[in-house]
Amino acid sequence: MARPRQALLxxxxxxxxxxxxxxxxxxxxxxxxxxxxxxxxxxPSLYNHFATKAEIVDAVAEVVxxxxxxxxxxxxxxxxxxxLWAKSYHAVLAAHPNIVPVLATGPGRRPAGLAMAEAxxxxxxxxxxxxxxxTHIGALMRYLITGSALGSFALGFxxxxxxxxxxxxxxxxxxxxxxxxxxxxxAFQLGLDLLITSLSDRYDLGVRR
Amino acid sequence: MARPRQALLxxxxxxxxxxxxxxxxxxxxxxxxxxxxxxxxxxPSLYNHFATKAEIVDAVAEVVxxxxxxxxxxxxxxxxxxxLWAKSYHAVLAAHPNIVPVLATGPGRRPAGLAMAEAxxxxxxxxxxxxxxxTHIGALMRYLITGSALGSFALGFxxxxxxxxxxxxxxxxxxxxxxxxxxxxxAFQLGLDLLITSLSDRYDLGVRR
DNA sequence: GTGCTTAAACTAGCGGCGTAAGTTTTTACA
DNA sequence: TGTAAAAACTTACGCCGCTAGTTTAAGCAC
Numbered sequence: 001m002a003r004p005r006q007a008l009l010x011x012x013x014x015x016x017x018x019x020x021x022x023x024x025x026x027x028x029x030x031x032x033x034x035x036x037x038x039x040x041x042x043x044p045s046l047y048n049h050f051a052t053k054a055e056i057v058d059a060v061a062e063v064v065x066x067x068x069x070x071x072x073x074x075x076x077x078x079x080x081x082x083x084l085w086a087k088s089y090h091a092v093l094a095a096h097p098n099i100v101p102v103l104a105t106g107p108g109r110r111p112a113g114l115a116m117a118e119a120x121x122x123x124x125x126x127x128x129x130x131x132x133x134x135t136h137i138g139a140l141m142r143y144l145i146t147g148s149a150l151g152s153f154a155l156g157f158x159x160x161x162x163x164x165x166x167x168x169x170x171x172x173x174x175x176x177x178x179x180x181x182x183x184x185x186x187a188f189q190l191g192l193d194l195l196i197t198s199l200s201d202r203y204d205l206g207v208r209r
Numbered sequence: 210m211a212r213p214r215q216a217l218l219x220x221x222x223x224x225x226x227x228x229x230x231x232x233x234x235x236x237x238x239x240x241x242x243x244x245x246x247x248x249x250x251x252x253p254s255l256y257n258h259f260a261t262k263a264e265i266v267d268a269v270a271e272v273v274x275x276x277x278x279x280x281x282x283x284x285x286x287x288x289x290x291x292x293l294w295a296k297s298y299h300a301v302l303a304a305h306p307n308i309v310p311v312l313a314t315g316p317g318r319r320p321a322g323l324a325m326a327e328a329x330x331x332x333x334x335x336x337x338x339x340x341x342x343x344t345h346i347g348a349l350m351r352y353l354i355t356g357s358a359l360g361s362f363a364l365g366f367x368x369x370x371x372x373x374x375x376x377x378x379x380x381x382x383x384x385x386x387x388x389x390x391x392x393x394x395x396a397f398q399l400g401l402d403l404l405i406t407s408l409s410d411r412y413d414l415g416v417r418r
Numbered sequence: 419g420t421g422c423t424t425a426a427a428c429t430a431g432c433g434g435c436g437t438a439a440g441t442t443t444t445t446a447c448a
Numbered sequence: 449t450g451t452a453a454a455a456a457c458t459t460a461c462g463c464c465g466c467t468a469g470t471t472t473a474a475g476c477a478c
Contacts (some may be wrong), residue, residue, distance in 0.1 A: 002472030003426045031464060041427075044466075048426050053465065101310065104356075106365015114376055117366075122378040132395065135385070139362035139396035140403075144349075147313075147356025153348035156315015157326075167323055169331040176344070186341065187348035191404070194349075198407035211443030212455040240435060250456075253437075257455050262436065 008041055011049050015059045019096075022060060026098045030057070058110060061102045066112040067092045070119040078127035079200050085120065086141055086192055093149035104146045130209035137199065144195065148188045154180040217250055220258050224268045228305075231269060235307045239266070267319060270311045275321040276301045279328040287336035288409050294329065295350055295401055302358035313355040339418035346408065353404065357397045363389040 017038050021030045032053055033043040050056045072084040093100050107113025117138065124134035154176040164170040176183055202208070226247050230239045241262055242252040259265045281293040302309055316322025326347065333343035363385040373379040385392055411417070 001427055002470085003428090003474075005473065007426065009426080032466080033464080042429080044429085044468095045427055047466075105360040106362065108365065109367045109369070109372060114372070114379065117382070118376040118379050125378055131381075133399075135362075135392055136396040136399045139357075139392065140353075140400045142362060143356030143396065143400060144352050145356075146359065147352030147354075148348075150355065150359065151314040153315065153344075153351060156317065158318045160318070163318055163323070167327040169334055170323065170327050172340075173326070183344055183348065187345040187352065190342075190345045191349045191352060194407040195400070195403050198403040198410075201407075210456055211441080212445075212457090214444070216455065218455080241437080242435080251458080252435095253439095253458085254456055256437070 062110045073123040154183040282328045282332040363392040
């Protein structure tokens with residue numbers, strides 16, 4: 001087939017298919033040939049629309065980050081805004097866990113990531129935090145959110161019960177996987193609570209740097 | 210060459226070379242052929258000592274985690290122990306950043322990882338935290354530590370100043386990379402402080418579940 | 419309308435990847 | 449001393465990202 005009368009591919013179609021493939025089968029499954037197959041096309045044809053595979057994956061990351069609600073930074077106290085944003089971010093990553101390793105390396109040049117950084121940092125600055133502290137708080141929130149999204153704590157423990165025979169306190173660790181949601185959600189909620197309440201305490205004491 | 214009079218490879222030599230290669234050039238550079246070359250051997254020879262590449266990488270992760278100081282859980286108050294352990298863990302990961310993605314998926318079946326989980330969880334249980342809360346706190350610490358080790362927050366922002374023209378609060382974001390250590394260390398220290406002091410407050414109030 | 423440039427598909431192929439299979443030689447033990 | 453296991457080798461398979469060159473259609477200038 002040479003150039004078709006109607007283009008088979010668009011950037012949007014490619015990104016959509018890549019996102020679906022990554023969600024369904026993981027980053028490794030999303031090879032250029034496989035992705036092309038999903039789109040009914042040969043592998044190298046994708047290079048007519050993206051220069052590299054990294055650009056495609058980046059575009060997927062972009063649409064995922066764009067789903068995070070940053071409107072909460074308007075009209076809310078910085079504490080409440082931070083909490084709502086973190087929950088939204090966490091929920092988005094929970095819905096697309098396979099792309100998290102890409103996001104964990106930072107906003108890079110992605111508009112949605114930069115817009116999010118702008119919103120978070122701006123809100124903290126406007127609240128009166130020093131530039132250094134606002135940066136730290138932003139980084140810290142990212143550590144918590146991506147750290148929790150990156151690998152399930154509960155699933156990090158092998159399910160083989162015998163493995164824990166020699167670790168007296170871990171004798172029920174093989175049950176963690178069954179309570180995955182409660183464990184991982186509970187830890188995230190606790191972390192968010194602890195961080196925001198203690199930041200709030202400092203703030204109220206006037207310690208903003 | 211057939212079987213040599215003196216074995217060219219041992220598990221230890223392979224793991225040592227793999228660790229050095231990963232530290233120096235990253236996970237991607239550590240291919241079976243490349244690793245074999247470093248050891249003066251052909252690629253498939255490695256399979257006489259390890260069944261898969263994953264086993265080699267896992268062994269590297271094991272020796273890295275084994276460097277974390279878990280002796281601090283003996284003879285220290287749980288708060289102080291947690292703080293000292295977290296700093297040690299953080300320092301180890303900072304010294305071997307390229308292996309962090311492997312650790313971030315959890316202890317799996319690695320003895321050092323399990324021993325660490327045992328020490329942390331055991332200390333929290335012994336201090337009087339409920340099983341659920343001890344699990345949450347352990348997970349939370351891992352989120353903070355691996356989250357901060359995984360990707361530098363400071364380096365996550367592209368160095369191109371023009372990129373930030375349309376983000377009023379980010380106009381100095383391109384300078385972050387230059388202060389990478391201060392930013393990343395400051396955020397981690399802040400997070401550790403906030404988490405431990407607020408956990409300590411709850412604990413002192415008798416809220417241990 | 420004709421001709422030129424560009425776009426978007428194709429096929430073929432390069433070097434690298436993890437790993438399987440089979441070969442050769444040495445070592446260790448019955 | 450004969451045999452089995454160990455540890456190196458070579459060869460090869462099917463993936464991978466990506467490049468080069470080809471073909472045909474589309475869009476635009478004159």
